[in-house]
Amino acid sequence: MVLGAYLVATLIIVLVFAYLPKRLHLLELWFNAIVHVYFYTYQFSVLTNLKLVSLPESPDKAAASVAVRFIIFPVIVLLYLQLYDKWKQRSRTAGFAAFVVTGALLLLAQPLFQWTGIIRYSNNGIYWSALAWIVLLGINSGCMTAFRRLVRKELLLP
Amino acid sequence: MNPLPLPKRFDANEWSIILSLAAGYAALFLPRRLFPFPVSLLIVLFGITVPKLFDATLAVPPFELYDINDYPKLELMDVALHLVYGPFAYFFIYGYARFRIRGPSTIAWIVCCSLLGVGIEWLGTLVGVYTHKNWNLLYSFFVYGCLQGLLLVFSRLWLRSWETTKKRA
Numbered sequence: 001m002v003l004g005a006y007l008v009a010t011l012i013i014v015l016v017f018a019y020l021p022k023r024l025h026l027l028e029l030w031f032n033a034i035v036h037v038y039f040y041t042y043q044f045s046v047l048t049n050l051k052l053v054s055l056p057e058s059p060d061k062a063a064a065s066v067a068v069r070f071i072i073f074p075v076i077v078l079l080y081l082q083l084y085d086k087w088k089q090r091s092r093t094a095g096f097a098a099f100v101v102t103g104a105l106l107l108l109a110q111p112l113f114q115w116t117g118i119i120r121y122s123n124n125g126i127y128w129s130a131l132a133w134i135v136l137l138g139i140n141s142g143c144m145t146a147f148r149r150l151v152r153k154e155l156l157l158p
Numbered sequence: 159m160n161p162l163p164l165p166k167r168f169d170a171n172e173w174s175i176i177l178s179l180a181a182g183y184a185a186l187f188l189p190r191r192l193f194p195f196p197v198s199l200l201i202v203l204f205g206i207t208v209p210k211l212f213d214a215t216l217a218v219p220p221f222e223l224y225d226i227n228d229y230p231k232l233e234l235m236d237v238a239l240h241l242v243y244g245p246f247a248y249f250f251i252y253g254y255a256r257f258r259i260r261g262p263s264t265i266a267w268i269v270c271c272s273l274l275g276v277g278i279e280w281l282g283t284l285v286g287v288y289t290h291k292n293w294n295l296l297y298s299f300f301v302y303g304c305l306q307g308l309l310l311v312f313s314r315l316w317l318r319s320w321e322t323t324k325k326r327a
Contacts (some may be wrong), residue, residue, distance in 0.1 A: 026319045030200055030312070038207040041214040045232035046161045048218070057220050066215055151196050155327040 002116050006064040010071050017075045021081045028147060035143045036077045036136070038069060043058045044069065054123035056117050065118040076106070080137065081144050099137055106133045165235055166228040170285040174240050175227075194324075197316045198248065204312065205247025208305055216293075217248050225289040237288065246275070250306055250315045253288070262317030264270045272302040 022029065047053045056062055080102040090096030107130045113119040114126070122127060165172050175307050186202075193201070213236070216223045227235045253259075259267045276299045282288045 009312050025323065027196055027200065027316060027323075030316065031196075034200065034203045034207050037211060038203065041207075041210045042232070042237070045214060049161050049163070049231050055219055059220055062220050070211060070215075097219070147196070147199075150199075151323075154194055154196055155324060157327055 001119065003060040005062045006067050006072075006116075006118065008136055011068045013072055013075050017079060020082075021080075023085050024078070024144075025151070027151065028144065029078060031147045032081050032140060032144050033074045033078060036140050037073050039136055040069065040073060043136055047125065047132060048131060050128075052122050052128045053122045054122075056120065058117075061118050062117075063114075068113065068118060076102070077137070077140055081140060084141055085144070099141065103130070103134050103137060106130070162237070163229055169228065171227055171282075171287045172235055173245045174282070174287060175235055175242060179238055179248065181193045182242055184269070186245050186248060189256075192252060193317065197313070197320050199215070200307065200316055201248050201251050201313055202244040202281050204309055205244040206240050209243045212301070213240075222291060223293040224291055227287060238306040247309055251309065268303055268306045268310070269272050271301050271306055275299075 037142065038052075048055075053066055073106070080098065083102070084095055087098045110121065110126050110129060113120050121128040191198075213226060217230075220248060222230070226239060227233055231243070241297055253271075254264070257267075258277050279288060279298050280295060283290060
């Protein structure tokens, strides 16, 4: 039941992402997705070592957890980066607003993961995880800017 | 509760990881550059991230198919170990482009590189880098093969995308 619901959610979010117009270049999309997964897996492992989060014991919930952590989260981050890129061009405040909105969305999603049992948080785990997400969104935004600079430099663009 | 534990004892597995890391990244700068830097970066990052993704899925509960290094959980040397895979991914694509491998030879190239990967993993099990629980080298061979096939497809996509962008710029 839980696995089915999350797989449907995964499919929907992937389809939404596939059909939305893209602001980022294909290489940027790949780079940002890979960077996100790299840092996210370490963030999750460190939080697990600190016993702030843990994975479910049942294989179907573990599979749902894999779908959420390695498909839904990267897609959300890519959507955030596109929004951040668009809003940042209007003003820095607008860019920061995209950061806050995505951070809040991920924070609000955590009780749902706890309730459905796909990620288990300890008492303070939910707050530490939220803090880790904010750091992660910052890292992703910084890496996106750095990679874009690198691509422009290689293409000899101003 | 240590976020990133240090090794229990600094012995063969730690030394083999450090030597592989130094040799791998030094070797990256030796051959003639074949790909644009952003694409090379993507290939290396793919090589680093995918093994971490597998370890974060298969080496943890409820599956726990294998352990890496001294602890069943993430430790400092695991971070170094994941970095070792980056040059391997790069040289897999580099060799494919350098030797102009096309058609059915691609399968042979993937099989050879997968066998090399399995051989290195076997050496890793001897020195204690990997401890297989419900895993064996045959599974590794198929996983390496599939991932190398995927990397080949992705790297061609990235290179094509780069060429298109370069023409437009």
